Structure formats: structure tokens, C-alpha cells
Amino acid sequence: MTAARETDPRAGRExxxxxxxxxxxxGQLEVLKGINMDVYPGQVTCLLGPSGSGKSTLLRCINHLETIDGGRISVDGELVGYREKHSVLHEMNPREVARQRRSIGMVFQKFNLFPHKTALENIIEAPVGVAKRPRQEAIAEGHRLLRQVGLDKWADRYPSQLSGGQQQRIAIARALAMKPKLMLFDEPTSALDPELVGDVLSVMRDLAAGGMTMVVVTHEIGFARSAADEVVFMDGGVVVESGHPSRVIDDPQHERTRNFINSVL
Structure with a gap:
């Protein structure tokens, strides 16, 4: 098993x-109960915890797919989804939110590819249609990203012609095509057959090694141990424990964390 990275991406940075x-x-259910968390440039943060602990909701709040009911979230110094005036938050209009989301890539459990478009067409859709990049430039970048995820030979295949693992790697390439400063992964391997998980995690490890800032909701303890700079264990809408993987995974301080780690190992 590869050891977690030794360099600290937080050193001297905001x-x-x-x-x-x-x-x-x-409704009456409080899913997040006052979360405080920082993610530094180049840092990989893995969120662990049982189903219903608030992990995926927190991830969706970071790019305003879910509105928050209290507190603040900022990415690169800019409030997400809101403008603040006289200490009161006012929600941005959909166009402003869409602008913010361009710099935040997200990969879901389900691949959400356009079924009527090829792999390459899925990747270039947003760069051409949203970012207004020249089509030939987007195509060249699309092929580079396909090579990066090991699927350049599959550029002309439709999603129905691809395995689940291949579709998820296309979804990662599609998110990267917008050149995000932050990547969010919501249990990206949970819908895959076990034999397909490794290729997706390999792509994610390469992204981590390349310095991409990532927040990953996962049950893949091996990935968290080897790729994360910080592991955050959540339960009941709160952060129970956080820190380096060697501490949270291998020497947890809280009983809830120990019980969860023992149940998934």
C-alpha cells in the first residue's frame, strides 16, 4: 500500500x-450541524462516514447544488451561491451560480453522460457550449483528456458501448475539460462492479499526484489512506474526527470512528 503524501499542501497558503x-x-431534519472545514490548494480531503451522515450533502453545498441554511462557504475567496450585504446573505441568480460552477468540477455516483453523444462529444459539450472555446481547440483538449484517463481509443463510442468504469472515467475527463480549480467526487466508485473500481481510482490518484485540489466522498479506505492529505470522519451531521490518514484511519481517537473503520475494513 502506498503511503499518504508526506508534503503538506497547507504550508504557507490560504x-x-x-x-x-x-x-x-x-424539513425538520438537520443534516449539517455547523460544519467548519478548510481545504487548501493541492490538498486531497476524503470524507468518510456512514450513510446519512451528511457527506454528500456537504459536497453538494460546496457548488450550491444544495442551498445552505446557515454559515458561509467560500471557494478561492468568493462566497458560493450568495452575496453578502450588510451582514445578510442574498442568493445569487442562476447565471451567477453557473459562472461559479465553471471552476468547480463534480463527479457523481451515476455518470450522467449524454446518451446520444459520443465520449468526445460529452467532453467538449461544456467547453464549447458554455465556455465558448473554439471547437477545434476543445477537440484537441478532449483527446488529451481521453489519453489522460486511458480511453483515447474510445472517443467515438457512445455511453451504451462503454463499461461503467469507462463511463466514469469519461465523466472525470468531462469535468476536467472546464479546467476547474477544485474537483468534487461523490462516491465515484459506488455504482461500479468491483473489478472496474481500480481504473477509476488510478485516474483519481494521478490527479492527486498532479496537485489537483479534491474533496472525495468515499468508502474506499485504501484510496483514502494512500491519496488523502486529510481524512474527515462525519456522523450525524458533524465532524467527529479529522486529520492525517495515518491517525484517523489507523489510530482513530473516537469510538464512532473506530467502529466505522472496523466495519468497512
Missing amino acids: PLVKMRGVRKHF
Whole structure:
């Protein structure tokens, strides 16, 4: 097993993502109960925890797919989804939110590829249609990204002609095509057959090694141990424990963390 990275991406830098007192309700259920968290440029943060602990909701709040009911989230110094005036938050209009999302890539459990478009067409859709990049430039970049995820020979295949693991790697390439400063992964391997998981995690490890800032919701303890700079264990809408993988995974201090780690190893 590869050891987690020894260099500390936090040294002498400001956080890329700041979360302060983040709260979220669904009806009477409080899903996030005042989350405080920083993610630094180049840092890989893995969120661990049982189902219903708030991990995926927190991830979706970072790019305003879910609105928050309290607190603040900022990415690269800019409040996400809101403008603040006289200490009151006012939600941005959809166009402003869409602009912010261009710099935040997200990969979901389901691949969400356009079924009527080829792999390459899926990748260049946003750069051409949203970012207004020249089509030939986007195509060249699309082929580079396909090579990066090991699928350049599959550029003309449709999603139905690809395995789940291949589709997820195309989804990662599609997110990278917008040149994001931050990548969010919501259990990207949970819908895959076990034999397909390794190729997707390999692509993610390469991204981590290349310095991409990543927040990853995962149950893949091996990935968290080898690729993460920080592991955050959540339960019941709170951060129970956080720190270096060697501490949180291999020497957890809280009983809830120990019980969870033992259940998934």
C-alpha cells in the first residue's frame, strides 16, 4: 500500500475552500450541524462516514447544488451561491451560480453522460457550449483528456458501448475539460462492479499526484489512506474526527470512528 503524501499542501497558503458554521435542513431534519472545514490548494480531503451522515450533502453545498441554511462557504475567496450585504446573505441568480460552477468540477455516483453523444462529444459539450472555446481547440483538449484517463481509443463510442468504469472515467475527463480549480467526487466508485473500481481510482490518484485540489466522498479506505492529505470522519451531521490518514484511519481517537473503520475494513 502506498503511503499518504508526506508534503503538506497547507504550508504557507490560504485555504481554497473555507466552510464556517455550515448548516442544512431538509424539513425538520438537520443534516449539517455547523460544519467548519478548510481545504487548501493541492490538498486531497476524503470524507468518510456512514450513510446519512451528511457527506454528500456537504459536497453538494460546496457548488450550491444544495442551498445552505446557515454559515458561509467560500471557494478561492468568493462566497458560493450568495452575496453578502450588510451582514445578510442574498442568493445569487442562476447565471451567477453557473459562472461559479465553471471552476468547480463534480463527479457523481451515476455518470450522467449524454446518451446520444459520443465520449468526445460529452467532453467538449461544456467547453464549447458554455465556455465558448473554439471547437477545434476543445477537440484537441478532449483527446488529451481521453489519453489522460486511458480511453483515447474510445472517443467515438457512445455511453451504451462503454463499461461503467469507462463511463466514469469519461465523466472525470468531462469535468476536467472546464479546467476547474477544485474537483468534487461523490462516491465515484459506488455504482461500479468491483473489478472496474481500480481504473477509476488510478485516474483519481494521478490527479492527486498532479496537485489537483479534491474533496472525495468515499468508502474506499485504501484510496483514502494512500491519496488523502486529510481524512474527515462525519456522523450525524458533524465532524467527529479529522486529520492525517495515518491517525484517523489507523489510530482513530473516537469510538464512532473506530467502529466505522472496523466495519468497512
